[in-house]
Amino acid sequence: MHNALYAQAGGVTAVINVSAAGVIETLRQYNTPRIYAAINGIQGLLDEELVDLTQINDAELERLKCLPGGAFQACRFDLDTLEKRPDQYERLLQIFSYYDIGTFFYNGGNGSMLTAQKVADYCQSKGYPLRCIGVAKTIDNDLAMSYCSPGFGSAAKFLASHFLQATLDIQSMSASSTKFFVMEAMGRNVGWLALSAGLVKDVIADLPLIILPAERAFNEQRFLHKVSQLIDKHGYCVCMASEGLCDTEGQCLSVAREEHAHGKVYRQFGGVAQKLAQLVEQALQVKTHSANPDYLQRSSALCVSATDWQMAYEAGAAAVHAAQQGEHGVLPIIEKVQDQPFTWRFKSYPLADVAELELRVPDDYISDDGMDITDAGLAYLRPLVMGERPMIWRQGLPALQPLNWKRIAKSLPSFATDKN
Amino acid sequence: MHNALYAQAGGVTAVINVSAAGVIETLRQYNTPRIYAAINGIQGLLDEELVDLTQINDAELERLKCLPGGAFQACRFDLDTLEKRPDQYERLLQIFSYYDIGTFFYNGGNGSMLTAQKVADYCQSKGYPLRCIGVAKTIDNDLAMSYCSPGFGSAAKFLASHFLQATLDIQSMSASSTKFFVMEAMGRNVGWLALSAGLVKDVIADLPLIILPAERAFNEQRFLHKVSQLIDKHGYCVCMASEGLCDTEGQCLSVAREEHAHGKVYRQFGGVAQKLAQLVEQALQVKTHSANPDYLQRSSALCVSATDWQMAYEAGAAAVHAAQQGEHGVLPIIEKVQDQPFTWRFKSYPLADVAELELRVPDDYISDDGMDITDAGLAYLRPLVMGERPMIWRQGLPALQPLNWKRIAKSLPSFATDKN
Known part of the structure; x- marks a missing residue:
């Protein structure tokens, strides 16, 4: 058993942290030795900005399930191409190796899935056994192939x-x-x-x-x-x-x-x-x-939709299940099972099939006059x-204190993310 | 005992209808024979756009206590001066007389209190025994003399x-x-x-x-x-x-x-x-x-504040109590009683003392750098x-169906509000 790493990217949603909780709780079910999160997505990962969540307590998990915004910070940062910046890829491999990361969960939209795919491809080409799995998220609802997107x-x-x-x-x-x-x-x-x-x-x-x-x-x-x-x-x-x-x-x-x-x-x-x-x-x-x-x-x-909340949680859980079943380079996305009652499930698609594609509103959802x-x-x-989530209020405002994570002391040489 | 009339004016709030409910329920305590509301404030009153609320049922009252916006429509319309448009004032007197209105409750901000005062002055000068009482309301919190304003x-x-x-x-x-x-x-x-x-x-x-x-x-x-x-x-x-x-x-x-x-x-x-x-x-x-x-x-x-909700309700109730005590040409406003625990009461001020004045933020609430x-x-x-109010959701959205009032058939000759 290897360790797992989770990170967030792209525009955040009201329920992106619910997916984080889904990842963490499901990893625990599989007795994952250590669970890490990068602070600020792949950018923080390059900087070795890491948090050890293995011992996260129940109170923190419950707070994660309520907090909007990215509790682990979400970056708008894309890896360069391998040709242009091979050092970025080497650095990631260095981090993965040092922390013995076996699965990497990247929680983002269609743009972030391209980054996830680059990481997956590189690690595969180097013979490093990384399972790279996307966790779906975007309020825009434009994730290709998916019936809808967690956050929407x-x-x-x-x-x-x-x-x-x-x-x-x-x-x-x-x-x-x-x-x-x-x-x-x-x-x-x-x-x-x-x-x-x-x-x-x-x-x-x-x-x-x-x-x-x-x-x-x-x-x-x-x-x-x-x-x-x-x-x-x-x-x-x-x-x-x-x-x-x-x-x-x-x-x-x-x-x-x-x-x-x-x-x-x-x-x-x-x-x-x-x-x-x-x-x-x-x-x-x-x-x-x-x-x-x-x-x-x-x-x-x-104003969280309980349906959306559940989808966000399952997006995290489905990603962990996919990894456990040996999948890699995939994104579990939502597939409708039936209308009455409305039921859905997650199904994995290759990252290449969804990365950077954009799902537009179909013609028959818009009236003839547009x-x-x-x-x-x-x-x-x-x-x-459909459905609502309870809110805890404190002194008249939503009780949404940010979570403060204790960073792991850095062990590796520093890396110049922005060189060039 | 004479009848009562209620109307709304100026920018609406999330709790202006709570004040309406406070007026109606308190009028009932005093066994007011008939309770009317004008649709669209003083403008609708001139047009004899009236609703009879005497038999309003509990379900409608409960909905009033939840609905944002003006359930009886709120106008941005000021009476002209008596010199310029005496016919407006004569018309109001005609309406009041015909419907045997003894008290007129005008729910508005500082601008609307000027209108209320004009009505009060005119009726007094004509020997018509109208008690004209303001019901405080404004999200701006700029109502003069008042500790704060319902809606803020x-x-x-x-x-x-x-x-x-x-x-x-x-x-x-x-x-x-x-x-x-x-x-x-x-x-x-x-x-x-x-x-x-x-x-x-x-x-x-x-x-x-x-x-x-x-x-x-x-x-x-x-x-x-x-x-x-x-x-x-x-x-x-x-x-x-x-x-x-x-x-x-x-x-x-x-x-x-x-x-x-x-x-x-x-x-x-x-x-x-x-x-x-x-x-x-x-x-x-x-x-x-x-x-x-x-x-x-x-x-x-x-996002209604339970404290604000209570103030809005009491603003309506206090106006009715003031009328019953024989006051007229007044606005009951909020006075702080003590800080710990925070308590407040309504106290009547002459409309002339508050109309069109503007309460600005005091200097000691703003830091030195501004x-x-x-x-x-x-x-x-x-x-x-402080405090929250429950919300009823239906099919994923707030259950806030608008109330539809049945207008009273007009009995008086029509009036050209906008002539000149």
Whole structure:
């Protein structure tokens, strides 16, 4: 029996630490000698920033199961290619060997799976017996092959719940004040989270709603026409838009920042709601308001979906089971078993099949006019936001004290991660 | 015994309907013959848009106690002066007489109290025995004379809770991603809500926090210096800013819209967080994120403070008691009785003493550098966010179906509210 190592990467979720707990508790079932976590993902691993979780106590595990954010820090850092930075790969092998790591669990989204795959390939080529397993996670829900992604259900539940509450607010004031309210959903180039606004139709019948998923080009004229029609009929209109919304020319409405790295363009979005509100105000001469919940939607322990929580836990457990069964270079992802009652299971796919791919919203979830969700879309979303988790409050605030880990004293020579 | 009328005005809160329930249940204790509500405040009253609540059932009352937004619609509409529009006042008297209204409860903020006072003065001058009583409400916490305002504690609890959760998110990713996160708080020209970020220090010790309350002029250089220092020391910095933040020249950073009406300038703010994020990004070359929860902060039944809920209920009850004791032209406001345990009571003040005044954050709640909260400020805030309310969920979303009221058939000639 060898030791195990766990690390987190990419944008965090409200339940990523639940996956960590799933990994740790399942590793214990298999009597894993030592359980380590790297602090700050693969970047911290290169720096030998490690924590020994073998003796983690039950109270800490329970706190892990409630804490949003990455309790072990999540990095936005990709390994370079082997050709460019062989030293990075050699360093990882050095760390794995020194700590006798037999399995490496990397908890991340589609981008992080590419890193996991590079590690798996390299170790295999060197004859080092590392089982490299991905642990699925992303609020964007864009993990290829997977029915859905751990982290998505909770973010969707946050957005739908708060969009509902804001709708009650504007509904009550629209006669003499705001007539158009628009909120911005994360998800980069995919509109899964924006679609969650559709769930509010289950609570408020005949909701004057517009959804602008990133999968459809934004047509200003048709949008303004629909807003105007809905305000005429209902007195107000509410809208949820994908942050990565682009027009028919392919121009995104709100690029906050562009970054070029590793030959790729990384775009940070932000501000589409404000832009749409200004557009409506100027064109239709009505009072508007916009909200951008930003990180609030992916960090809310207060709005965790119990279904999503369970999926996040099982994502961790499934990764450990896969390793025990001798799999490597795989990511266990969610497969729906049946609709009534909604059941699912994890099934392993090669990392190469999912890395860097992007699952977009299928056509039949979006209405013909491109500005609403279909019944098929609603049927997909409903089970994913189902159920709640208890919250412990202390002195009026969520009892979410960060966990402080004691780092292992470094034993290896230091490594210049950022050289070049 | 005469009948009673209730109406809502101004920006709504998560607990304004709790005050409605307090009014209704207390009126019942006094065996009020008929209990009416106007739909859409004084504007709906002029239009004879009325609901008869005398037979409201317990289930509806319980729903009122949970629903955010204005269940009876809240108007942003001021009466003109008596000189300019005597017909408005005559119309109100006509309505009051026809429905035999003996007490009028107007649930609103400092602006709405001016309207209530105009009504009270006019009726008194005409010898009509109307008791006009205000019911306190505003998330801004700027109601003059009052220790705090019903609606504030819940908005502060929402902001602090979600700022805490977002901080856990950025804390975990700051090593390789976002280093500065800024969130925008409502409150127009007052910084009460922005101060709520300080409560997060009770959960995360040594929090690298900057608060920018509207009471202090924004100094770009000193702000950037503090951000830079905090990032250097902690690896990240979180900030909460008042939407109405202005610079040392008196220029507000983010005026979304300006409206001139009734000889006053009404400014709609929005976008200060995004502006500050861009500023930090450009000056310090770090990745930033910004959030603007907008209506989410004032409509969250999910984050209601039990203390605030109780205050909102008592605001309604106190108004009815005041009327029964023969008071008129008053607003019952909150007076602190003692700190340990925190107790408070309602005390009536003449509407003229509170109308249109604005309670700003006192100097000793803001640190000397103008960018933090003091211990005195924290001691003030803590009891106001204390306690939680249960939420009923249905199919994954808060069970917050809007209440639909059956309007009374109109009996009086129609009235042109907006003539001129």
